[in-house]
Amino acid sequence: MSDIHAQTAYVRTAMLPQAAPPVRETGAVKWVRENLFSSWLNIILTLASIWFVWTVVSHLFPWFYNSIWRAKSLTECRAIRDATLGPDASAACFAVITDRWKQLLFGFYPSSEYWRPTLSLVLLVVGILPMLFTTLPRKLLWGTLALPFVLFFLLWGGSIWTTVMVAAGFVLGFAAIKILTPIGGAILAAIGAVLIPILFWIYAAGPLAESLHSILPIGLEFVQSKDFGGFMVSTVIGVAGIALSLPLGIVLALGRKSDLFIVNKLSTAFIEIIRGVPLIVWLFTASLLLNYFLPPGTNFDLLLRVIIMVTLFSAAYIAEVVRGGLAALPKGQYEGADSLGLSYWQSMQLIVLPQALKISIPGIVNSFIGLFKDTTLVVFIGILDPIGLTNSIRASTDWNGIYWELYVFIGLMFFIFCFSMGRYSLYLEKKLQREHR
Amino acid sequence: MSELAVDRDVDRSKMKVSDEVAIQISQMNKWYGTFHVLRDINLTVYRGERIVICGPSGSGKSTLIRCINRLEEHQAGQIIVDGTELTSDLKNIDKIRSEVGMCFQHFNLFPHLTILENCTLAPIWVRKTPKKEAEEVAMHYLQKVKIPEQANKYPGQLSGGQQQRVAIARSLCMKPRIMLFDEPTSALDPEMIKEVLDTMIELAEEGMTMLCVTHEMGFAQAVANRVIFMDQGQIVEQNEPREFFNNPQSDRTKLFLSQILGH
Ligand SMILES: Nc1ncnc2c1ncn2[C@@H]1O[C@H](COP(=O)(O)OP(=O)(O)OP(=O)(O)O)[C@@H](O)[C@H]1O
Ligand SMILES: [Mg+2]
Numbered sequence: 001m002s003d004i005h006a007q008t009a010y011v012r013t014a015m016l017p018q019a020a021p022p023v024r025e026t027g028a029v030k031w032v033r034e035n036l037f038s039s040w041l042n043i044i045l046t047l048a049s050i051w052f053v054w055t056v057v058s059h060l061f062p063w064f065y066n067s068i069w070r071a072k073s074l075t076e077c078r079a080i081r082d083a084t085l086g087p088d089a090s091a092a093c094f095a096v097i098t099d100r101w102k103q104l105l106f107g108f109y110p111s112s113e114y115w116r117p118t119l120s121l122v123l124l125v126v127g128i129l130p131m132l133f134t135t136l137p138r139k140l141l142w143g144t145l146a147l148p149f150v151l152f153f154l155l156w157g158g159s160i161w162t163t164v165m166v167a168a169g170f171v172l173g174f175a176a177i178k179i180l181t182p183i184g185g186a187i188l189a190a191i192g193a194v195l196i197p198i199l200f201w202i203y204a205a206g207p208l209a210e211s212l213h214s215i216l217p218i219g220l221e222f223v224q225s226k227d228f229g230g231f232m233v234s235t236v237i238g239v240a241g242i243a244l245s246l247p248l249g250i251v252l253a254l255g256r257k258s259d260l261f262i263v264n265k266l267s268t269a270f271i272e273i274i275r276g277v278p279l280i281v282w283l284f285t286a287s288l289l290l291n292y293f294l295p296p297g298t299n300f301d302l303l304l305r306v307i308i309m310v311t312l313f314s315a316a317y318i319a320e321v322v323r324g325g326l327a328a329l330p331k332g333q334y335e336g337a338d339s340l341g342l343s344y345w346q347s348m349q350l351i352v353l354p355q356a357l358k359i360s361i362p363g364i365v366n367s368f369i370g371l372f373k374d375t376t377l378v379v380f381i382g383i384l385d386p387i388g389l390t391n392s393i394r395a396s397t398d399w400n401g402i403y404w405e406l407y408v409f410i411g412l413m414f415f416i417f418c419f420s421m422g423r424y425s426l427y428l429e430k431k432l433q434r435e436h437r
Numbered sequence: 438m439s440e441l442a443v444d445r446d447v448d449r450s451k452m453k454v455s456d457e458v459a460i461q462i463s464q465m466n467k468w469y470g471t472f473h474v475l476r477d478i479n480l481t482v483y484r485g486e487r488i489v490i491c492g493p494s495g496s497g498k499s500t501l502i503r504c505i506n507r508l509e510e511h512q513a514g515q516i517i518v519d520g521t522e523l524t525s526d527l528k529n530i531d532k533i534r535s536e537v538g539m540c541f542q543h544f545n546l547f548p549h550l551t552i553l554e555n556c557t558l559a560p561i562w563v564r565k566t567p568k569k570e571a572e573e574v575a576m577h578y579l580q581k582v583k584i585p586e587q588a589n590k591y592p593g594q595l596s597g598g599q600q601q602r603v604a605i606a607r608s609l610c611m612k613p614r615i616m617l618f619d620e621p622t623s624a625l626d627p628e629m630i631k632e633v634l635d636t637m638i639e640l641a642e643e644g645m646t647m648l649c650v651t652h653e654m655g656f657a658q659a660v661a662n663r664v665i666f667m668d669q670g671q672i673v674e675q676n677e678p679r680e681f682f683n684n685p686q687s688d689r690t691k692l693f694l695s696q697i698l699g700h
Contacts, residue, residue, distance in 0.1 A: 335508055336545030340559035340611060341535030343527075350558060354549050 066091035073398035096402050097409050107229010107384045117232045120154045157220030161212040165205035169197035225303035229384035238372040241310040249318025274316035282309045287381035314371040321363035325356035358432050365425035369418045386410045447659045451644045457484040459646045465514030474500050476670045487647045489657040492667035498650040502617045506537045535563050538608030542620040544600045546592035552603050553588040556610045578606040582636050598629025618649040666690045
């Protein structure tokens with residue numbers, strides 16, 4: 001017994017100083033060994049990957065590195081290349097971008113008015129900042145609310161009173177909700193909020209705007225939608241689609257979860273039908289079929305029709321993403337809200353949606369990115385988006401035969417947009433994670 | 438179960454049962470699909486009563502008290518709360534819900550709001566109390582449940598017992614006349630059970646009308662003026678606590694008590 005005691009009892013006399021870990025266990029050496037060369041299979045894969053990356057880069061690099069930025073046509077580009085690098089050298093001819101960038105950005109928008117879309121973009125970026133970053137003062141959100149109307153006026157121009165009437169319709173709708181809810185309940189208010197503005201726009205807005213314009217003619221040169229083009233048209237469709245499809249998608253998701261039979265079935269049918277048919281079919285429907293349904297003589301702007309279609313399409317996807325978020329929320333959250341006496345809309349607005357949307361952020365942003373890239377499909381119904389413009393650029397004798405440079409440029413622009421959206425979504429996720437745990 | 442959880446003297450001076458009816462349930466029946474979960478429930482609760490409901494798992498205790506604020510809908514019979522009958526009329530439902538506080542087994546705090554915001558949300562949006570006043574009231578009740586210093590934290594940062602006390606404070610901020618508790622301590626560790634029960638006892642001492650589904654028999658003995666035993670969706674026995682525990686009449690009650698008290 002005492003033997004065991006002698007062995008187990010132990011008292012340290014000198015404390016050990018802190019020592020550095022062995023070299024093999026730290027820094028780059030350790031990382032490389034563990035991640036790249038940890039086994040034979042791993043070594044083979046690493047070497048194969050290095051070879052693959054090298055092949056791709058060694059082919060592409062000279063093309064970029066030798067690229068020619070100053071020339072008036074493809075033939076001139078080739079001449080420069082032959083003179084400086086020899087006929088076999090690979091060299092990109094990005095001169096087409098320097099020569100035609102305005103067209104790629106603005107399409108056939110009158111060049112004297114380029115400041116308008118440019119200013120719109122600046123306003124858009126500044127205007128959505130208060131929405132993206134909650135640290136900014138909340139009062140700025142009123143500016144964001146006015147933004148759509150300002151942008152509408154800047155981009156299309158015409159009499160300012162047209163824009164004012166469009167805005168007035170929304171104000172009327174909002175007033176209808178405020179006034180009708182106490183009198184006739186939510187359903188009457190909803191009907192009023194839809195019908196009153198539509199009637200106002202159809203019957204009153206036109207004459208009112210005209211008479212106001214004759215009294216006080218303020219306005220910008222009117223630009224037709226068919227002159228919109230390039231990245232500008234992609235951005236207009238994309239941004240409008242994103243801004244409109246989020247609220248619509250949320251409403252559809254709530255509708256699909258609703259206990260009200262009609263609302264539930266209508267939302268479900270809408271989502272399934274829209275989702276089940278390719279976007280391109282809806283775009284053709286927008287450009288061709290809608291004319292049959294509209295009364296003859298009405299001229300319903302093609303761009304507007306496309307925006308509506310893209311919005312509906314994306315809303316169906318967002319509705320499903322949000323529905324997932326709603327389903328992921330524990331039942332106790334609904335019950336907690338109910339037990340405090342919050343009304344349906346209050347509990348949705350204050351409890352359910354903030355949490356459900358937070359869960360859905362990655363999916364929502366994913367849908368937005370999809371929507372933005374899908375705007376390139378409008379080329380098939382004759383809208384000159386960047387892809388459409390590559391055709392018209394090639395149609396000129398100067399740039400006949402140029403493909404890669406244009407597509408690389410367009411791809412890069414889309415990548416920048418979509419990548420930043422993805423990054424923002426990550427930022428938002430992290431921020432909300434930090435806040436609530 | 439844990440009779441030890443209540444170890445202090447309970448001041449019964451303010452626990453007065455008046456003859457004003459707070460809740461009247463008559464011939465109430467409820468089905469889940471074809472499953473008859475509540476059968477012919479008759480129960481009158483007077484203002485100031487502290488009622489403990491117990492019974493085996495699945496006997497319909499939760500369902501019963503969830504019917505009182507219409508988290509569940511009953512299909513036959515009548516429930517009258519504070520003079521207002523529960524029907525599918527949404528206005529009545531919201532009114533009753535704002536008068537009746539409820540605490541859940543899993544607290545159901547709102548994780549995206551701070552403790553203070555959790556407490557002020559309903560007063561501000563349902564009662565239209567000005568924000569500042571709502572915050573003062575909330576701080577008052579947070580003080581009462583002894584966690585004012587946590588006001589600006591999020592629920593996820595609190596222990597279970599603290600969360601349940603916040604949930605109680607959140608209900609109290611609506612100044613309810615009746616409080617419902619559905620197993621408020623059964624998701625908690627023993628030390629936390631005590632702090633939550635203490636809060637509930639204080640509430641009882643102030644004369645709150647309370648219906649508690651709980652297996653804390655110590656609490657029932659110390660605070661309740663009536664214990665109700667449910668089995669298979671029916672009220673099998675009810676009595677004042679001493680009689681109920683010492684002299685149960687029905688065999689089912691005897692069996693249940695012997696299981697739960699471990700005799
Ligand atoms: N939403 C539901 N749909 C169908 N059956 C249900 C539903 N909720 C509860 N039940 C059933 O109703 C019965 C009573 O449930 P209840 O939750 O009221 O029991 P309880 O007495 O609270 O039990 P516990 O002590 O386990 O909480 C149970 O048999 C349960 O399976
Ligand atoms: Mg239960």
